[in-house]
Amino acid sequence: MAVVAKRQSRREAVSGHKRALILDAARQVFAEEGLDGASLRAIAVRAGYTPAALYFHFESKEAMYAEVLRASLESLGAAVDRAVSRTRAPQETLKAAAMAFFGFYAQNPRDLDLGFYLFRGGMKPAGLGHARDMRLNAALEAALRPIAQAAVALGASQERANLLMVDSFAHAAGLLLLLHTGRIRMFGASAPELMEAYVDDRIAQLAHPSSEESRRVSGKE
Structure with a gap:
């Protein structure tokens, strides 16, 4: 035996x-x-x-790609986890999570390319198969989740926290695109500094919402 x-x-x-x-x-x-x-x-x-x-x-090229992307998203999640593990206050957690997400892809442009496989060949719908896409989307959402969790801890509703998570992803993706294509130089700007300013602004809004925002979040409008 x-x-x-x-x-x-x-x-x-x-x-x-x-x-x-x-x-x-x-x-x-x-x-x-x-x-x-x-x-x-x-x-x-x-x-x-x-x-x-x-x-x-x-079994296929798509299965291989899905495994490569899964490993990449696992590394992303680990980078975000390491960053938030060193924080205490929710403001610190939100900023650490968002900046770790941005920083991972800023330092690993090929991982960003892998994550944006849906845009290969233009804006037509594409994917790796429904089940694989669902698993990979879940892994991406897990890496971003600390942003939403921190927002809730700061008093945001779950809906608003989820929207902030999506908005943070979209903002980071836009800046990363400008960074890795070199277009950011057209504006004489720094992508990391712009991302940090964006995050700081969102944290300030959560900590001190305007009266208009407060009415909207509470459902009085």
């Missing part, structure tokens, strides 16, 4: 190593060619295997 278990363990280790090599190659090819432009053949050549060998580990 011990010999059988040892052989099984060795086979699993070899399989895991091959899978890691394939994913590393896939990440490189996807970064260069995108989801549409990448081919299983190109990934296989980069990994040092035959295209047929890839099917022992992944």
